[in-house]
Amino acid sequence: MRINPEKFNHNLETRNIKNASFIGLDAFINNLEKHFFSEISIREDASDSEKLNLVIELSCDLTLWELIHQYNSGNWGTFNTSKxxxxxxxxALERINDIRIDVDEFSIVLKDTTLIIDKIYNQSIGEQLEHILHELGIHYVHYTKNYSEVPYEIFVAVFVENLMQAELTSNNSRKTHGYSSFWAIYFESEIDAVIYDVQNSTFLNENLYMKINK
Structure with a gap:
C-alpha cells in the first residue's frame, strides 16, 4: 500500500524544539555514545514546562546491514552484555532533575538509511528499543525486497486508520504490538511511502487495506 509521505512527517517544525539543557546531560550523551558508537544530538520540546520531551538523534558510520550484524554480535547497543x-x-535523569522525562522521537542516521521511532505511549521508546532493533534484523530480507533495495527511511511505528488506535497506553499486550504492526518504508524507486506489515512480513496490499476500511 502506498501512502502520501506527508502523513508520516515527524513535524519537528511544529514543535518548540531547542537544544536540550538539564542536569546530567553530558553523562547521558557519553553513555549513548559508548553503547551506540555514534555522534549524539539531543534536543527537547520546550512547549511543556512540566515535562522534558527529548528528541534524540544518533549519527552512526554504519550501513543498516552492518548495524544489524554488529547488534546481533553484541558489539552495538550491548543491551544484554552491559545491562x-x-x-x-x-x-536516573528524572530523579536528579525532579521532572518527568520521556523520549518523543529516537532516530538513527546511518550511511544508507534513517530509522525514525516515534513515541506511541508514555516511555514506549525506552521500553521497546531493544525489541525494535531485534525486529529490524529479523525482517531485513523482507523490507529490502529480498536484499534488492535498502529503503532510505523507515518510520516505526505507523498507525493506519481503522487498523490500529493511536491512543497512548501502558497495556503490555499493546506495547510490542504497536511497534510490530506497520512501518512506513521509503524507497528511491517509489514515489510515496509503502506500508510494511510486520506481523505478516509483507507489504500491505492496497486492496486489502481498502476492504478493511469499508
Whole structure:
C-alpha cells in the first residue's frame, strides 16, 4: 500500500524544539555514545514546562546491514552484555532533575538509511528499543525486497486508520504490538511511502487495506 509521505512527517517544525539543557546531560550523551558508537544530538520540546520531551538523534558510520550484524554480535547497543537500558537512563535523569522525562522521537542516521521511532505511549521508546532493533534484523530480507533495495527511511511505528488506535497506553499486550504492526518504508524507486506489515512480513496490499476500511 502506498501512502502520501506527508502523513508520516515527524513535524519537528511544529514543535518548540531547542537544544536540550538539564542536569546530567553530558553523562547521558557519553553513555549513548559508548553503547551506540555514534555522534549524539539531543534536543527537547520546550512547549511543556512540566515535562522534558527529548528528541534524540544518533549519527552512526554504519550501513543498516552492518548495524544489524554488529547488534546481533553484541558489539552495538550491548543491551544484554552491559545491562544497558534507555529506560533506566531516563529514570536516573528524572530523579536528579525532579521532572518527568520521556523520549518523543529516537532516530538513527546511518550511511544508507534513517530509522525514525516515534513515541506511541508514555516511555514506549525506552521500553521497546531493544525489541525494535531485534525486529529490524529479523525482517531485513523482507523490507529490502529480498536484499534488492535498502529503503532510505523507515518510520516505526505507523498507525493506519481503522487498523490500529493511536491512543497512548501502558497495556503490555499493546506495547510490542504497536511497534510490530506497520512501518512506513521509503524507497528511491517509489514515489510515496509503502506500508510494511510486520506481523505478516509483507507489504500491505492496497486492496486489502481498502476492504478493511469499508
Amino acid at each position: 544497558f537500558s534507555l529506560s533506566n537512563e531516563i529514570s
